[in-house]
Amino acid sequence: MSAEGLSSSSDFIRAIITEDVRAGKFGGRVHTRFPPEPNGHLHIGHAKSMCLNFGVAEEFHGLCNLRFDDTNPTTEHMDYVRSIQEDVRWLGFDWGDRLFYASDYFEQLYQYAVKLIRKGKAYVDSLSAEEIRAFRGTLTEPGKESPYRTRSIEENLDLFARMRAGEFPDGAHVLRAKIDMASPNINLRDPTLYRIRHVSHYRTGAAWCIYPTYDFAHPLSDSIEGITHSLCTLEFEDHRPLYDWILDECEVACHSRQIEFARLNLSYTVMSKRKLIQLVDGGYVRGWDDPRLPTLKGLRRRGYTPEAIRAFCDRIGVAKRDSIIEMAQLEHAIREDLNQRAPRAMAVLRPLRLVIENYPEDRVEELEAVNNPEDPKMGVRPIPFSRVLYIEQDDFREVPPPKFFRLSPGKEVRLRYAYIVKCVDVIKDPHTGNPVEVRCTYDPETRSGLPQANRKVKATIHWVSAAHAVPAEIRLYGPLFTKANPAEDDDKDFLKWLNPRSLEIVNSARIEPRLAQAQPGSRYQFERLGYFFVDPDSTDERVVFNQTVALRDAWAKIEKSPNK
RNA sequence: UGGGGGAUCGUCUAGGGGUAAGACAUCAGACUUUGGAUCUGAGAACCCAGGUUCGAUUCCUGGUCCCCCAGCCA
Numbered sequence: 001m002s003a004e005g006l007s008s009s010s011d012f013i014r015a016i017i018t019e020d021v022r023a024g025k026f027g028g029r030v031h032t033r034f035p036p037e038p039n040g041h042l043h044i045g046h047a048k049s050m051c052l053n054f055g056v057a058e059e060f061h062g063l064c065n066l067r068f069d070d071t072n073p074t075t076e077h078m079d080y081v082r083s084i085q086e087d088v089r090w091l092g093f094d095w096g097d098r099l100f101y102a103s104d105y106f107e108q109l110y111q112y113a114v115k116l117i118r119k120g121k122a123y124v125d126s127l128s129a130e131e132i133r134a135f136r137g138t139l140t141e142p143g144k145e146s147p148y149r150t151r152s153i154e155e156n157l158d159l160f161a162r163m164r165a166g167e168f169p170d171g172a173h174v175l176r177a178k179i180d181m182a183s184p185n186i187n188l189r190d191p192t193l194y195r196i197r198h199v200s201h202y203r204t205g206a207a208w209c210i211y212p213t214y215d216f217a218h219p220l221s222d223s224i225e226g227i228t229h230s231l232c233t234l235e236f237e238d239h240r241p242l243y244d245w246i247l248d249e250c251e252v253a254c255h256s257r258q259i260e261f262a263r264l265n266l267s268y269t270v271m272s273k274r275k276l277i278q279l280v281d282g283g284y285v286r287g288w289d290d291p292r293l294p295t296l297k298g299l300r301r302r303g304y305t306p307e308a309i310r311a312f313c314d315r316i317g318v319a320k321r322d323s324i325i326e327m328a329q330l331e332h333a334i335r336e337d338l339n340q341r342a343p344r345a346m347a348v349l350r351p352l353r354l355v356i357e358n359y360p361e362d363r364v365e366e367l368e369a370v371n372n373p374e375d376p377k378m379g380v381r382p383i384p385f386s387r388v389l390y391i392e393q394d395d396f397r398e399v400p401p402p403k404f405f406r407l408s409p410g411k412e413v414r415l416r417y418a419y420i421v422k423c424v425d426v427i428k429d430p431h432t433g434n435p436v437e438v439r440c441t442y443d444p445e446t447r448s449g450l451p452q453a454n455r456k457v458k459a460t461i462h463w464v465s466a467a468h469a470v471p472a473e474i475r476l477y478g479p480l481f482t483k484a485n486p487a488e489d490d491d492k493d494f495l496k497w498l499n500p501r502s503l504e505i506v507n508s509a510r511i512e513p514r515l516a517q518a519q520p521g522s523r524y525q526f527e528r529l530g531y532f533f534v535d536p537d538s539t540d541e542r543v544v545f546n547q548t549v550a551l552r553d554a555w556a557k558i559e560k561s562p563n564k
Numbered sequence: 565u566g567g568g569g570g571a572u573c574g575u576c577u578a579g580g581g582g583u584a585a586g587a588c589a590u591c592a593g594a595c596u597u598u599g600g601a602u603c604u605g606a607g608a609a610c611c612c613a614g615g616u617u618c619g620a621u622u623c624c625u626g627g628u629c630c631c632c633c634a635g636c637c638a
Contacts, residue, residue: 010578037638072637129636136634140566174636184567186634195636214638235632238568260569267575315587317577322631326575329588339601374601405599414597448597460597528598554599
């Protein structure tokens, strides 16, 4: 059973919203938002958030906004907002005409700050950053009040206006909420609302030199947009009292409800923006769209479909406990999707010559291959067959281990969509002893479609015709890290768990001829190998495939098993 | 050791005072011209200790362990 129907599975957030709607809160309205900061690229953790926010909105007949949370001009760029919009659309979500920016609210936010000052609920502090930190106290000791905390409202108003006017250098003053320096919740010890930053903002340019912090801007942005349920991750849980304080003290019309859920972690990878940046900037991967990365751009280039990612997100659920989802869960989602829609093809990664001794030298047959056994509508295609073929090196063993069903001396296998062949001889490299050519005979009565074709053999292997196949580059991927949770012990040291074999480039591959025209962005199943995505690096001369995911491999398990 | 959260199969996620469900993974079998897919089956869990109760994994009390917070990041 697949995704549809399961997507509306209940979780604690949907339960809360259902109850709110039932109780008539917000007039029964449901309005969410997806609020990325344009300082990095989206990853699959954001996909979880989007599926939740857009999904909830749709299920409750509400709306979901796309809002750029761009209150920190030092790290944010227009390039990121473009990239993020592209990724959101690619995943299949639509914000309609509700594209917003926190920076659009700067004037309103400023007026709210003035309101707070007038109410005596905010003040301009002139302590240095270090002093503020020292005054904040510790987890177990209360903080001390700033000597500037008692400034008059008039002085605060004047100073704040002059902060805006650019009269002070960075760091000279900040605007702080006046809450409680002794609060056991450190977020309530007079949090900073505004800081001075003489830098140009990618959208507002030089219009401002003071910028609101997240804690101030976020609840108010939610309120301005009429957001009813503000869904965020667990680390904001103890900001919620501050979120509510801001909305209460600003006396807004719409007081959104913040609900926190656990962020997504995936095994054998990292998800934090900081770590992803380290991987990209450090050159450990080839860029933000490196197929080994859990970024949306990386997954897309790896060959993941939006449908598979959404099905995955639906299935993993939403809860509050920290967890690490096994990569197998994601891989299952893409296999399930691609099994239905990816056309099949024949490709040999590590070729071994196979010569059919009793097949005429100059003969070429066009055999018929099914494009997708899961979907007859996808039709058939011709594939050329001739005397000299390539098969996979792994499909031949001179001395077959137990349970090895493939080709070995004296044994028969079926060549997919062709004939049954029998191995009659092996030619080996005189130096290495490795097989370099397998000599076979074929049974002409066993061609696919013929009555004798039904003869049972233990295995069917794939092949390409040596004279017709074309070379290709195939990129194989393994986990980026060798440790399930590379961030576990030491944040800085996660790089030591990098998998040196996360990328393997196979240049020896031979693919069936029609694949020479494969279009970048298209997906295929290479029979018996896995799903592959045509990389944008492909040229007219050479197609480049990324392995999306391997097929499940029962033989590999048997071979690995200690007691086979 | 201040505050805020969280503990259910290997991994996720439901449930709920009375047989603890599903998914992924694993194992076994069937089927198969992909050792794929599909189908069938199996094993596999309520953090601990008291208490209330006919009955607790659920309620109560007390512990234990894990995560987050001392940015003018979000």
